[in-house]
Amino acid sequence: xxxxxxxxxxxxxxxxxxxxxxxxxxxxxxxxxxxxxxxxxxxxxxxxxxxxxxxxxxxxxxxxxxxxxxxxxxxxxxxxxxxxxxxxxxxxxxxxxxxxxxxxxxxxxxxxxxxxxxxxxxxxxxxxxxxxxxxxxxxxxxxxxxxxxxxxxxxxxxxxxxxxxxxxxxxxxxxxxxxxxxxxxxxxxxxxxxxxxxxxxxxxxxxxxxxxxxxxxxxxxxxxxxxxxxxxxxxxxxxxxxxxxxxxxxxxxxxxxxxxxxxxxxxxxxxxxxxxxxxxxxxxxxxxxxxxxxxxxxxxxxxxxxxxxx
Numbered sequence: 001x002x003x004x005x006x007x008x009x010x011x012x013x014x015x016x017x018x019x020x021x022x023x024x025x026x027x028x029x030x031x032x033x034x035x036x037x038x039x040x041x042x043x044x045x046x047x048x049x050x051x052x053x054x055x056x057x058x059x060x061x062x063x064x065x066x067x068x069x070x071x072x073x074x075x076x077x078x079x080x081x082x083x084x085x086x087x088x089x090x091x092x093x094x095x096x097x098x099x100x101x102x103x104x105x106x107x108x109x110x111x112x113x114x115x116x117x118x119x120x121x122x123x124x125x126x127x128x129x130x131x132x133x134x135x136x137x138x139x140x141x142x143x144x145x146x147x148x149x150x151x152x153x154x155x156x157x158x159x160x161x162x163x164x165x166x167x168x169x170x171x172x173x174x175x176x177x178x179x180x181x182x183x184x185x186x187x188x189x190x191x192x193x194x195x196x197x198x199x200x201x202x203x204x205x206x207x208x209x210x211x212x213x214x215x216x217x218x219x220x221x222x223x224x225x226x227x228x229x230x231x232x233x234x235x236x237x238x239x240x241x242x243x244x245x246x247x248x249x250x251x252x253x254x255x256x257x258x259x260x261x262x263x264x265x266x267x268x269x270x271x272x273x274x275x276x277x278x279x280x281x282x283x284x285x286x287x288x289x290x291x292x293x294x295x296x297x298x299x300x301x302x303x304x305x306x307x308x309x310x
Contacts, residue, residue: 029085031077120146142184221270261305
């Protein structure tokens with residue numbers, strides 16, 4: 001297969017910027033929001049302590065003091081990114097943004113969509129935190145706005161999920177996708193490459209499974225060790241090896257080749273708070289990582305979806 005023309009970009013994968021340009025004809029920017037949520041994997045409902053890699057402090061905004069309202073966070077974000085961006089998506093990012101009564105969720109989502117030039121929502125959550133009544137609420141927005149539901153999955157290997165104290169299994173993810181797919185909302189999945197004890201073959205097995213599901217988008221990043229987390233302490237003791245940049249880049253390119261060409265690649269790298277970042281050092285230079293991925297795809301003369309049907 002050849003590189004799809006509908007991507008309308010110079011990249012070898014279908015990035016979010018191009019997707020939004022195709023859909024809305026203008027530049028759209030995602031504005032992160034901390035709406036004050038916690039997580040059932042922290043408050044004792046599922047477990048305590050959270051995932052072993054998760055920074056317990058929440059967003060930088062939360063650490064600075066009382067949280068501004070959702071509307072105020074959006075206004076600040078719009079002022080920062082204009083005039084480059086014309087439309088905006090409210091990204092409920094910090095912790096589990098469906099973890100609460102439906103009435104509370106509706107109030108927060110309504111507040112976001114009431115802001116001028118906010119055309120949609122992106123809601124970050126866990127596969128085990130989307131009961132039917134919550135999904136019904138989110139679907140109701142999909143009829144009038146651009147809505148993504150983002151599942152923090154990280155892996156489909158149950159052994160890995162237990163190792164990172166994820167608090168749910170792969171079956172919970174399959175159930176959530178089955179109930180959420182097929183309606184007016186788009187689904188995005190988060191994957192971490194380099195989780196403890198997980199081989200490249202297992203990572204690619206997860207990617208192949210996701211490629212066969214009704215998933216619209218994906219976020220990928222490397223495992224990051226942060227001070228103050230269980231993973232960070234194990235990393236400092238030399239118990240957690242990290243992938244090299246070359247290993248990460250090669251694995252990401254393998255994943256991209258497997259994914260369907262219409263799946264939107266929302267992210268291919270990430271870094272942590274600089275003041276608590278421990279490793280891997282190469283992950284602090286996001287642009288260099290993205291350039292290396294571009295370079296490896298070019299070297300292979302490859303692109304997203306090349307091996308999707310194999």
